[in-house]
Amino acid sequence: MLHKCKFIKQSNICFSLIPSQEWVLNTHKLINELEGIVGKSSVIHHPDDLLVFAYDGLVDTGTPQAVVFPTSTEQVSKVLTLANSRNIPVTPRGAGTGLSGGAIAHAGGIELSLTRMSSILEIDPENRTALVEPGVVNLDLSTAASAHGLYFAPDPSSQRACTIGGNVAENSGGPHCLKYGVTTNHVLALEVVLEDGSVLWLGDAYRGRPGYDLVGALVGSEGMLGVFTKAIVSLLPSPESVRTLLAVFSDIDLASNAVSKVIASGLIPTAMEMMDALTIRAVEKAMNFGYPKDAGAILLIEVDGLEVEVIDAMEQIIEMCYDSGAAAVKHASESKDREMLWAGRKGALGALGALAPNYYLVDGVVPRSKLTDVLQKVSEIGEQYGLPIANVLHAGDGNLHPLIVFDERQKGKKEQAMEAGAKIVEICVNAGGTLTGEHGVGLEKKDFMPLVFNEEDISLMMKLKDTFAPTGLLNPGKMFPDGSSCADFRQINITGTAGLGSWI
Amino acid sequence: MSSPNEFQNELSKLIMSSRLVPNADLHSFRVDGCVPKAVVMPVSERELSELLAEAYRKEWAVVPRGSGHSLKVGNSPLKVDLVVGTTGLEQSIDYSPSDLTVTVGAGTRFHELQSNLAKGGHWLPIDPPLGPVRTIGGILATNLVGPLSFGYGTVRDYLLGLRVVGPDGTVTKNGGRVVKNVTGFDLTKLHIGALGTLGIILEANLKVMPLPKCDKTIFVNFDRWQTGIQTFMLQSLSSYNGQAVELIVGADGDVKGYIRFLGSESSVAARVEEAFKLLTSSVTNPPRIITEKQAMDVWDEIQNFGWGDYSENGDDVIIRIGCSPSKIGSVIKDMFDYCAQNRYPIEIIASPARGVFKCKLKGITSVLTETVTMFRKTTARFGGYAVVELAPVKAKKNIDVWGDPGLGIQLMRRLKEKLDPNGIFNVGRYVEGI
Numbered sequence: 001m002l003h004k005c006k007f008i009k010q011s012n013i014c015f016s017l018i019p020s021q022e023w024v025l026n027t028h029k030l031i032n033e034l035e036g037i038v039g040k041s042s043v044i045h046h047p048d049d050l051l052v053f054a055y056d057g058l059v060d061t062g063t064p065q066a067v068v069f070p071t072s073t074e075q076v077s078k079v080l081t082l083a084n085s086r087n088i089p090v091t092p093r094g095a096g097t098g099l100s101g102g103a104i105a106h107a108g109g110i111e112l113s114l115t116r117m118s119s120i121l122e123i124d125p126e127n128r129t130a131l132v133e134p135g136v137v138n139l140d141l142s143t144a145a146s147a148h149g150l151y152f153a154p155d156p157s158s159q160r161a162c163t164i165g166g167n168v169a170e171n172s173g174g175p176h177c178l179k180y181g182v183t184t185n186h187v188l189a190l191e192v193v194l195e196d197g198s199v200l201w202l203g204d205a206y207r208g209r210p211g212y213d214l215v216g217a218l219v220g221s222e223g224m225l226g227v228f229t230k231a232i233v234s235l236l237p238s239p240e241s242v243r244t245l246l247a248v249f250s251d252i253d254l255a256s257n258a259v260s261k262v263i264a265s266g267l268i269p270t271a272m273e274m275m276d277a278l279t280i281r282a283v284e285k286a287m288n289f290g291y292p293k294d295a296g297a298i299l300l301i302e303v304d305g306l307e308v309e310v311i312d313a314m315e316q317i318i319e320m321c322y323d324s325g326a327a328a329v330k331h332a333s334e335s336k337d338r339e340m341l342w343a344g345r346k347g348a349l350g351a352l353g354a355l356a357p358n359y360y361l362v363d364g365v366v367p368r369s370k371l372t373d374v375l376q377k378v379s380e381i382g383e384q385y386g387l388p389i390a391n392v393l394h395a396g397d398g399n400l401h402p403l404i405v406f407d408e409r410q411k412g413k414k415e416q417a418m419e420a421g422a423k424i425v426e427i428c429v430n431a432g433g434t435l436t437g438e439h440g441v442g443l444e445k446k447d448f449m450p451l452v453f454n455e456e457d458i459s460l461m462m463k464l465k466d467t468f469a470p471t472g473l474l475n476p477g478k479m480f481p482d483g484s485s486c487a488d489f490r491q492i493n494i495t496g497t498a499g500l501g502s503w504i
Numbered sequence: 505m506s507s508p509n510e511f512q513n514e515l516s517k518l519i520m521s522s523r524l525v526p527n528a529d530l531h532s533f534r535v536d537g538c539v540p541k542a543v544v545m546p547v548s549e550r551e552l553s554e555l556l557a558e559a560y561r562k563e564w565a566v567v568p569r570g571s572g573h574s575l576k577v578g579n580s581p582l583k584v585d586l587v588v589g590t591t592g593l594e595q596s597i598d599y600s601p602s603d604l605t606v607t608v609g610a611g612t613r614f615h616e617l618q619s620n621l622a623k624g625g626h627w628l629p630i631d632p633p634l635g636p637v638r639t640i641g642g643i644l645a646t647n648l649v650g651p652l653s654f655g656y657g658t659v660r661d662y663l664l665g666l667r668v669v670g671p672d673g674t675v676t677k678n679g680g681r682v683v684k685n686v687t688g689f690d691l692t693k694l695h696i697g698a699l700g701t702l703g704i705i706l707e708a709n710l711k712v713m714p715l716p717k718c719d720k721t722i723f724v725n726f727d728r729w730q731t732g733i734q735t736f737m738l739q740s741l742s743s744y745n746g747q748a749v750e751l752i753v754g755a756d757g758d759v760k761g762y763i764r765f766l767g768s769e770s771s772v773a774a775r776v777e778e779a780f781k782l783l784t785s786s787v788t789n790p791p792r793i794i795t796e797k798q799a800m801d802v803w804d805e806i807q808n809f810g811w812g813d814y815s816e817n818g819d820d821v822i823i824r825i826g827c828s829p830s831k832i833g834s835v836i837k838d839m840f841d842y843c844a845q846n847r848y849p850i851e852i853i854a855s856p857a858r859g860v861f862k863c864k865l866k867g868i869t870s871v872l873t874e875t876v877t878m879f880r881k882t883t884a885r886f887g888g889y890a891v892v893e894l895a896p897v898k899a900k901k902n903i904d905v906w907g908d909p910g911l912g913i914q915l916m917r918r919l920k921e922k923l924d925p926n927g928i929f930n931v932g933r934y935v936e937g938i
Contacts, residue, residue, distance in 0.1 A: 126737075126829065127859075129828075173686075185661055202910065203910070204910070205828050206826060206828050206829070207660075208826040208859070208889070209910055210891055210907070211910060211913070211916055211935045212912070212916045212919060213696055216660070216693025216696070217693055220690050225689075239743070263602060263604065264601070266625055267714070268714065309767070309770065309774075312771075367603040368602065368604070368683075369600065399684050432682075434682055434685050437685060438686055441687060441688060445687075449688065452687055452688075453687075453688060456674050457677055457678065460676045464691060464694075467918045467919045468915065
């Protein structure tokens, strides 16, 4: 199914990790040196303690030799300088909630956790910006900004845990990016430490200075180009009014029609989320919201803005939902009631966990108008593999998250789930979509890259990598298929083993 | 490569003569006074790609060209062998209203794109100088923005994917045609505002927006520019703000303010009402709604400030200054003081909440270097930048129109070396001579 990339990059800069392996033998010395930089309490190296850092939200694991918790840009710079001088791979890490393996120390080495750099250094209400350290939790920024009537727009589902640094590295989305865009639309400037330890600021607290948009290239670079130690992000004014609607449909097609109607009417809701029958049943079982048992799809639509706009839009949307055959529509304007409507959607992942011990959450994106076709094909794949697939999707922007439910203890099921996931990704690509809408490529989808990009496309991306991080020591083995750089990452001894612990 | 004739002989082996602009017309394709040795209008990507491959081998200096309107942007080129136009390429507009996306050939004129989108009830809400007649490729490559960027952002916020031809003729794509996409590094942003120094844009995938149903403009006269800035900053920070908020301060000191409201009838009505309350309490002259025709003229004037009447042998200099919105009043004050001391007539348009203003200066071309140096010193004190957006060709020779590109300059140079190793695209026109 996959075409392995066979090209060899013409580069004289090579990742010389394999021949030396010196750092593995000298782990003790390395740890002493790291402790010298960040202090004894800020380095973890005992195998038991390392176990938890072998994971993020993906199935794969990779155990680092040490986890380091710097508290300043200077310490980050010193750690990178040290790593660079010894050819030690460095994997930057935020909260570890990523779903594509971006924070897994795939090649071992140093895991650089930025969670102790978690200060909101400044909120500037007049210019509507915030200066933050990378370890600031996404929701904490919005909470702090709310004192000024502002908030940070990107809201990934993990926003109670995930960090701004991680959001920048993965260019995170969230349910509300339909109207306000994803992380890249809200990052103005970055303080970045390059692999050689040099520190520089890119961008300004405003946009418009001439020169290449390097900040634009860094957002979503999955920790491979540099380590962010500060960010200036833009904040949006909290809307005067927000209304949420929950509509129940007998099947996905009717719900999709409603979404199409809303888009065609010229309204841009802040969010349009859909859950399918399997998800609804799981949510109902776990949380008992009183969803109709025969519901085939639930649509959540949120609009925000001025009170007049919101009332106006909500009236139209309610009508469009009924016109499209909605069996029931509920809507709310008070925040407590709105949260009730959202509770099912937000708790969906947890509820689905009750169906079987394991799940594989796939992230695919297609042109919005292809959603119905693609969902049909996804369900056929589920039937073909005998695996239940639940769908929770950002219907407004064509971003689907089929969740393949399985029991790892049954032999071969995990492999089947992975295979089914791969098929789904291919279906998305064939429908004019792409591999990932918001989770990133990381380890999970690096071998799928040739489905979307040819050798030349990838080689151009490698040139960007060579511009920022020629040695390949920063987050090695991610995003690109094996063999697409001079280092053949398959040779690297992966210290962790897949299957330890349970999947989230 | 000694003479244009030899050069053209070599070209004629590569490309059909019908693609070559006749010698007699070369003069009208000059770039800041530099007459190219040849101008080629390829009709297919393949032709363009093969031509570039040869240019790359021979290290010919290539200037990519859309409609030609923004060739006056940037430093004067150090060398021009070949001008390569994109308007001869087959242009297509593949618009999918239900996906809110469009794929458009780089040589397509912006007005054609807009009228296509309008049929489906959409638009691309950007208004760069001379926008309608320029090409999509040129608009992306120059990233000049207009007043609507306050409410709608810039083209950066709408770009989903690009196809680009590199200096050696290799065609690559990046991004995609979906509104959320994190598949691989985002190289698309690097081409925005890069003046074609990293590649020639062939095709862009863009996100589109619903056309607003209602469009109203409020006009207000201020006694002093300071009141205008303060009031408009306040207005912009209100949730009842407009999508474009601009002040024009004439050479005679007259201060006119305009706020444009776009959206549904009810939304515009509510916001206009609030704006009236705010303005009435802070100005002596009552604000009023201007007619559709008046509004169209005034927004055209603001959008095209300095561009509409530009002449390369003229006398006007347009300087664009940017900084954080909260600093804009201080920067403007210093500019006005400096110009008053030196008796330079200055006219400005300012968008306080966008943190940007443009100055039109007349009769300063002989002292442009000193003036620009002084402007840059002032803006740097406030963390801002100053770019000479337009200036007579003669005056440009002695200055760097871009100014300080920030601390990323070394990485920018490295990037240029990686992506255009022979340095064939727009030699010397970009920041720090890139």
